[in-house]
């Protein structure tokens with residue numbers, strides 16, 4: 001029952017893909033008890049009578065999880081059900097302490113949303129969001145030799161399950177959707193959406209239908225795809241497997257499958273006939289939790305401009321590259337920093353460059369948040385203006401950025417003077433520099449004159465270095481050219 | 489035996505030593521327990537430690553509280569931190585509760601001395617305490633008969649005069665019916681009046697904790713201590729609760745209806761005779777009593793079916809956690825998971841529990857849930873509405889608590905349908921979430937229940953708990969102190 005991976009989608013069939021994504025909400029505590037919701041702690045250290053289902057314990061709904069769930073659903077353009085009801089989903093599993101999962105079945109908190117996906121290399125498209133509902137996570141079973149060990153640290157952590165419509169057609173679209181979704185969830189601060197930590201997990205529903213047909217084929221569900229690469233691999237494998245079956249005139253069985261990244265194949269986990277009867281029943285320990293319309297409105301008002309809209313605005317207003325626009329809108333704090341800086345420089349492309357390369361370098365080197373930098377948007381903007389005005393070379397500018405961070409009391413202008421970094425544009429001084437470099441690197445200069453044009457950069461670099469970064473590189477290029485080409 | 493109120497008053501005044509109070513109770517226990525077998529674990533040393541704590545508080549000049557030094561026995565499905573908690577099931581043998589239940593917290597805070605864990609039908613499933621996973625409890629009036637159930641241990645302990653107060657839990661009649669069969673007062677509060685936190689769940693939308701007492705006034709006292717909002721039970725009613733003791737015990741002008749649905753033909757004739765006398769007492773004390781012709785509680789006839797569907801469905805999920813994985817005994821060859829589940833649950837659960845889990849699982853399963861579980865919820869809503877409408881015209885409803893008196897051990901054990909009739913008159917108030925009390929109203933004169941107690945059931949509107957308890961107190965005053973079981977005065 002294994003399917004070979006194939007890069008070739010079947011010719012006569014159109015894949016129909018829908019995704020279910022489990023997102024761990026970034027709350028302090030679990031969904032129904034006060035245990036911390038944290039990753040990477042020693043086994044069974046984040047547990048209490050409630051999340052281990054001791055007899056007599058009762059759930060109390062975490063209001064922060066509700067808030068984050070609604071915030072995420074609003075960011076996905078969902079309609080919000082303000083009367084939160086929960087159900088018990090019954091099945092036996094050693095990592096499910098109560099023997100049922102508390103989830104939302106009949107009335108998800110969010111429904112009828114959509115997500116616009118724009119990504120390099122594929123045409124923009126929109127994906128409908130069928131539902132988004134709150135539920136608790138299960139624990140984990142770890143197998144060690146003959147032992148099965150149970151870790152309940154994760155049991156009861158809050159999840160938002162987001163279900164897309166069957167709107168995706170290719171593995172590439174599916175991955176682009178997931179990346180866009182992940183960026184959005186991080187952007188609005190509801191989840192760290194880290195696939196490695198399991199806080200962003202994906203199941204994929206796939207069916208094939210005859211090209212041009214409106215009728216959906218029988219679908220399979222492939223579980224637990226925990227990297228973008230696995231999502232793409234599993235979808236390719238499943239599309240190929242179903243295509244081969246249909247081409248051979250055989251039916252596709254409705255079943256749950258797993259993906260083995262080593263072989264690149266999917267394999268049967270269970271047939272539909274053996275599917276669980278979850279016996280959904282009202283969670284009678286939790287009466288309806290009513291969120292006021294005002295609270296929903298407040299959450300809506302508190303949403304930032306969403307990354308897609310902001311990205312479009314950056315592209316439109318600043319003529320930024322899509323790469324820079326994507327990078328700036330990955331994180332609202334970064335986008336805010338950029339916007340405060342560009343408001344002072346009025347030079348979007350240059351500002352994007354300095355923010356993405358230099359401000360982020362400072363964060364990285366100092367292990368600091370943007371908000372903690374001594375290099376505030378105001379101070380960085382002053383520097384960018386100096387560079388744009390030709391008063392400072394790019395290279396010297398980078399040195400000033402480092403100095404800005406080290407000496408919070410001095411302005412960019414003061415640091416340029418202190419470091420003596422004024423750009424040298426004086427023709428005589430530069431000519432002298434050029435002659436010195438040609439003398440010192442005669443063989444390089446000779447190879448340049450013999451036709452190796454690429455060596456011009458090396459000569460300019462040497463001159464820049466000799467000037468301590470102060471020389472105007474544009475002027476140097478002109479002078480080198482004039483001097484060496486004149487010899488012919 | 490002194491009333492709880494007098495014990496507390498005298499302990500607070502310094503006229504009574506809590507240790508003496510406890511030792512007297514322990515003496516009674518030593519003599520009478522063998523006749524009733526009310527306790528799963530008398531937990532005597534723990535009780536002595538609790539009494540010591542009350543003494544220490546007195547010595548520090550503190551007021552130990554409204555139950556200062558009063559011995560109170562708890563049904564063994566109510567958690568007390570560090571003490572055993574079996575819920576009457578072999579599946580929890582040896583288990584110790586990690587935390588206090590909300591009601592235990594409140595009892596301890598008011599100076600009560602928790603004395604022992606009382607017997608019950610496994611997980612509260614039964615009406616005779618014969619379905620305990622450990623042993624049967626005997627009726628203090630006749631040891632050949634059942635004490636009722638599932639809170640049979642608590643009712644028998646109070647009726648035998650071992651303790652003045654005990655806590656029971658009720659899902660379909662489990663406080664009031666054993667109280668009636670043992671000749672003591674039992675009160676099921678409005679759903680949400682008392683926190684369920686720390687109470688082993690059976691049917692979560694029905695379960696309530698309530699007092700069982702030798703005196704109606706003591707039941708009100710215990711209710712006042714345990715009732716009130718608990719933020720850790722989301723079904724707990726918000727806001728302040730009125731004190732039941734502060735309501736005047738007066739029947740004057742109270743409109744009491746007796747629905748003919750409560751006088752079902754399946755109710756024993758001689759039980760009915762006692763109820764008629766009790767209604768006479770109510771009228772003589774100033775209540776306006778009136779028969780309500782058949783029809784206004786038209787859906788009550790479905791109560792037992794609805795009760796079983798709702799309670800068993802909820803129980804089938806509530807009891808899923810007893811899987812032998814995290815706590816309790818495990819029956820397994822140590823290799824495979826599913827045999828572990830099957831053997832643990834199949835071996836440790838008794839037949840009644842297994843029957844109800846199977847019924848509830850069926851009622852919730854795909855393709856059947858609409859016809860059974862959801863339909864039961866619809867009828868439950870109708871029953872609730874019919875009661876609400878009756879309370880537009882009446883303050884209280886009166887009738888028998890149980891269709892019959894205490895029945896012989898073993899008589900109904902193998903006949904679940906006959907056993908289910910025990911809930912005939914109590915399940916409706918549970919389905920509707922109403923406060924309801926059973927007070928002793930005399931002994932049967934003739935026939936198969938001759939010499940056995942009968943309970944009068946008074947039911948009020950949702951949230952009217954103080955009024956229901958006040959009526960019970962007034963009835964006890966009007967009628968006089970209840971007849972006591974032969975064990976009441978038994979000494980060594």
Ligand SMILES: [Zn+2]
Pocket residue numbers: 030033034035046047048049050051052156
């Ligand atoms: Zn916990």
